[in-house]
Amino acid sequence: MPDHLLNLHGDVLAAMRRGPKNFARLAFALSESEEPSDVQENLFLDRLASSDTDLKALWLRALTAWDFAETAAWSATQPRTDERRTEMYAKLGFSSALGKALDDAAPVDKGPRQVVISTKSQGWYSKDTAAVRPFYWTAYESLLRRKGWSEAAVASLDEASHGVVERLSDPSRPEAFGARGLVVGYVQSGKTANFTGVIAKAMDAGYRLVIVLGGTLNLLRSQTQRRLDMELIGRENILRGADPNDLDAVVGVDYQDDEDWPHKFVSHVQRPSALGAFDIERLTTRDNDYRGLMQGIRALDIEKVDRTLPLYDPANLHHAAARVMVIKKNKSVLTNLVKDLKKIGPILGEIPALIIDDESDQASVNTISPKKWEQGRVTRTAINGLITELLGLLPRAQYVGYTATPFANVFVDPDDSQDIFPRDFLISLPRPSGYMGVQDFHDMDSDLPLEERPLAESQERAHVRGIFQTDDRLMEAIDAFVLAGAVKLYRIANGVPEGKFRHHTMLVHESVKMADHAELALRLNSMWHSSYSSSQAHIRLAKLYSDDFQQVCAAQSDGSVAPSSYEELRPFISRARQLISSGGNPVIIVNGDTEKDYEQADLDFDRTPHVWKILVGGTKLSRGFTVEGLTITYYRRKTQQADTLMQMGRWFGFRDGYRDLVRLYIGREEPFGRDKTIDLYQAFEAICQDEESFRSQLAQYAEMIDGEPQLTPSQVLPLVSQHLALVKPSGRNKMYNSELVEIRSPGKPIEPAAYPMSTAGIRRNTERWKPLLHIFGADSTALTLPPDDSSPLTRTFQAKTALVSHDSLVSVLRQLEWEGDNHFAPHLNYLAQLDGTLAKVDDWLLVAPQTTAARRVEASILGSAPCSLVRRSRQLGKVSFGRISGLEHRKWAQGLIDNARDQPGINNGDSGLAVGPRTGIVLLYAVIEAANDAELTAAAPGGVVDPSRVIPAFTLLSPSSANDSTRRLLRYRAKRSGA
Template structure:
């Protein structure tokens, strides 16, 4: 059996050959010559160079495959919103000439990534650093920004590069706020040891073994006040041994948790030992000689002043993680420096945008609103994000989803509100399936899928890489331990049967069935949906799988991840190749990377979009094994993730348009707050949570939350009939437009143009929206339109009634037309969210078809909208963007809408009759609204973008939010 030392030596040899061959390939300036044959020749040369240093034989085919992938990947351009008030441009080529930290890190990255991706990181970090201030600038300055990445997309690589460049430029104190738990802090410390320090930290804080960048340059004698150990965070005991820091010294690194005691100790130490001056106005201690860079990893978690009390498992208040306290301490740390830069990193920026940007205090200084800049990072072409995982909404419906999700329902019995893992349970819950303390069949199948994935990866030559499975079903540690024990028992039974060949036939048949009916056909489907360079390799034979199963099962371990540092350390042990089933809750939810994640089993109760997105550990990079990955989760969560993918994409697209228009972060903030779907973050993160200020300009509010009350449905149908009657009979029937050879048509729809705003206001006055809707509120919409009319805007409208769907319901004759029994909304039953149906309300996930906003656009206006869409567009495969769009986005149409009909900006009201049945069966018990079998009327409004938008305010119902979406976790 191969020892861990031998495995480590083999991996080191392989990495050396890959790095050397990559450098040889990069010397070729003519990229057209970089063919598979050319790469293979350089690999042969590199292997020969190392052949005398080792008794191991390098698998040259594996090296060639790795390099072909690296040289075919690319990364798009990041986009930026900025406010340069008080800022001086300073980052020049001359300034960067002798940088050593960055040069080491760049060489280190190039040994692992394609040079194109490294160039992308170089360019993005230059952009960020340039928006910070020159650390050599001696007067006071304060820059605050936000970098928006993608979940599991390499944010750490980006901020590692930023830290290296900041150290080269002259920043002296670098504080990294690394999550709320020991495992993430320890993992971040280790990453920065590899990318910045160049050595392993030890208990006594002396440099240990050289690692990472140490191989690519001299030891730069960088200081670290924190270590990789479980207790390696900053504390009062450490503070006693540290004295002040001299401006001449190399920079000091602090990797700390967002925890009250840690941040308090750091603040006290800075004020007592580092401060060199006093503020003239109030006498507070101030550091004037040492410029500060603070990196806030997962900046939307705990840093935002939500006023929301966190609780321990036993129900007691968690004072260490009180967001108000954490926010205050972070701001006080920044406020203790006269020269400082704060950069938040997040994949879910929704909470950060809600920070009140005028919340300054004398003690804490300004709040953390990213007023200086927001940068939207592009992900490399091989990143698998929400758009690839769950598909993208197009005018033909959702397209392009990877076939990797598996619906589960056996974890919960809805009728008895019980089962193995019901959505709401206590910390004393004992998971049982059909009365026994065993896992449900779906989790058993997920474990079988993980075993097969490990076996295939081994046979594909990925035997030196980690494999992980995530089980994420409860936030309570005690319940997690029950789950771990049950999984251990299941794995043990499987191991005994397969390795000893005792009663193994049924187990082998289960695995073979999954292999033949799932793994083999899914590999072929993933090939069709993947670019050539990222196609998964061929599958091995079943006999080969059978041969390696005993070894695979012997290697699998089951672990609880409860926030201790050792959970993160195991991946870094030299020579250790893990096959681990990780059982966890909140500690797994944020930041912690699970190496080689193949299978996820995911059941959650929270519906807050930012929380759900952060739990998407399955996003990321899956080179050579994407086809083996599986997500076992409930059908409604897959649907919700689809909505999230659409909403996030819409927000990023809004960002791209605003960057093109050179707007500022504050102007973007108002847009985020107006988004119908993405306000589904904890309303407490809106800080001044009771009042939400928004503008509808350039947005498309839509009704997605409805009353389950037949009287209200009758009132809304009457309001629609009254409106249609007032519009008269001069409608365009079944509108159709040429659209440059790809016609758009709306069968059974009616379109009225040049409608007076008073008709729209009358309709909104009579239509009853749900009081807990976020932005599609008829009273607010009326107020906004009335205010805009007062400034000469939104006086003319188009109205469309969209029929012709394939739902069912009783006939209803709209004024002036034939009876209709066929209602709109692409099968409403697919959109009603069963998790969001209660006694009084129901919700759907999506209402409008993307093309509907263009129903009243002439072909010339449509082309203008397409041109605007393309101008703001950039290629980014992770967002489903690989070729120029051939139809305009909703945002492009709304930008154009202000120019319809000469200088008249025109609103569009879209009316949707929805099928009143959950499913196609036309039976009373399937009615969405009890006693109501006529169409349920919904609407959306496409508002043109305005150069002079008006804001309106409304009260947020916090009680509703907490009941509907649960507490933030």
């Protein structure tokens, strides 16, 4: 029996493509009945109250799409807000009661939104434009819903992919233009889904050549090819119109051995061209990377309906088939492609092309320093050079990079027009719902000791297990892997679909050396076969379950069932062990020098029905490779690059149905270089801060003013932070074009040393200090340094002191000149923020230490009272001085600041000086560059020193109010070659 109300509501909502309108009026217009009862609110409310799933799903989809619409001509309110909903209900003509019922059925998703820094949108791609030809996007959207995506997730992807496409050039635009953009996601957070949506919408809009740079390994490239074939290109395009049931016709199809073929591959029912859309021609397959245009040069001689018009003319564009290739970032592959394109000729200038660069910070960035360029001309690495050549051959090509670690990309020279700096847009994707990222393994805002944090609220207590030198906990990690697998089997037995836990894996990552991997695999195999052969194994597993898993599952299972005791779980232990040791070996080594080393059946998560294994590897497990079903990670690999460290966080991702089982065994205080250690867990916390700092900075500049963007990416030059001194944002070869712009150093002395060498520069600096030279007229004070570890004696020195305001000191410091690179500027940027922006500093105590009376040489500077001159020397062969402040002077100053922090208001010994928590100290010296005391005396004839000979040099110690070590960081940005 037809559901008239559901059909009518479907028709009405379909007519509201451009936004909500009065529901009753549209319903009367569309209904076949003269007075349809289906528009009555009471009937609508009754159906909603009766949990009508079909009707709710219909309205959930419509309301969510309107909620998420970033650009809506019908609305003046912000997306995903209660105000937007109120406006929607008013336009629909709904009562408050009906609005409340719909809110209950479809709550407003107020999660994070994407952040966009962009040039002004060209306005060619609107929601109406997208709705004219939505063939591939509609198919992709439907597939995502069938896969179980929520309406909010689909709407979020719709908006995010729309936001990318609208910033590309109009494919039918007569003038050739190539946009350059960067999309920043999270590690293993669904970036492929985003660029698949972008490709679908871009092809629907008219892009006819799509090149996906799919990683540096065949394994990664084929994964991306399969994903696009399965979710976007579809059966009919893969078979080129052949009947999938005709065995002779489908011989040789690349997915004949794939258990998901053909039922899980999207179907368009017929060849798209027969449905009034356009076909897709694959120029690569799952097993075959690009080797040359298989059909010859004519493969890109795209057909035209009207040969008198260019391909980009709409008369031709929307009838032409699209070409798609997924290629490896490899020199020979890209060289073949560039060579073939050069043979094609003028048609290249007519093809709207889209280049998607997955993991765009890997291999794509030029890592040759300008110091090595030949005759000053840009010298590029092979992959970067071929990408820029490819962009040059395709003047209508749009380049969109995708990465979770964008630092190398934003260090690209913005003024290099041929390179891949995201000059036109930079988009930060929102953190997806259900995603476990670095924040989900840290309690970032908790001040409580770990043991006092509630288990239900503490991510660290739930998921993190530290590895210390005294106990490597490897056996415990293996036991955790077995227990987690058994709990998954228990959940399957209690109604969870088996497909949810198709793969169950453990990752062990300690080293990049292949010999270490072999040794570790041998050890793991030995432990496996020797540790589960007696009843002791059950005793050990029972204890770990009751002490760990049982408690965490109870606190954080989020509704998933879990055994109430080990005895209830015990029947599933044996099956878990069988699955893990199938084939006789529980361990897979993932490494190698050649591509063939990665062509292991057990490593192919797409083709293998069940992978329940322990994976041992290094670098190859660190980038792009998704370890499906990863539940237990044992991690001790050390690195000094934040982006590399983040990419090695393979434990990040979606853990639907087993989030409570995830465990991270991670190194704490690992040996790192000479006399150094690194806490890997704290390192990940630091790069989490780096990441959030980068994203929050983008958000700051993303706000529109009067509908216009504040800044473009090339204007804003995003700042990249470094919160941990040992871990730089990226590799040295990716940072040659970066410059340090800020050093926040609370609690650490600041002592610049590269003072000008020319007499003119020295004189100018001295004159700039004149407003503060009154310090030398102060009375001399005896300052006392109490006994400490370096001396059992009390030491005293004479100094002149004066108090100056923060603004007065910063005003002088801003004017100073420096020799060579201005290494003080990053410190100055930090000091300037101590006006209350970062921390509040009221004033600074200027302290001018005097030399001992027997050796003292005094002189007046620019009419000042006599000051004590000090002798310093520059380092051999360098422009900077070896040191400025005396060790005892610095110790005294630091003690005074520490005293102000611990006992504010207490005087420092017998000096009579009281430094408050918001007062810093400046040790100021009148430096003469001299080799001996005789030269020092000769520099001040008649008690007056030439201002071109004396250097006012200083050391700053920030006050206790600014000495929060959590604020310690460095910031970098790209250097401009054209500046």
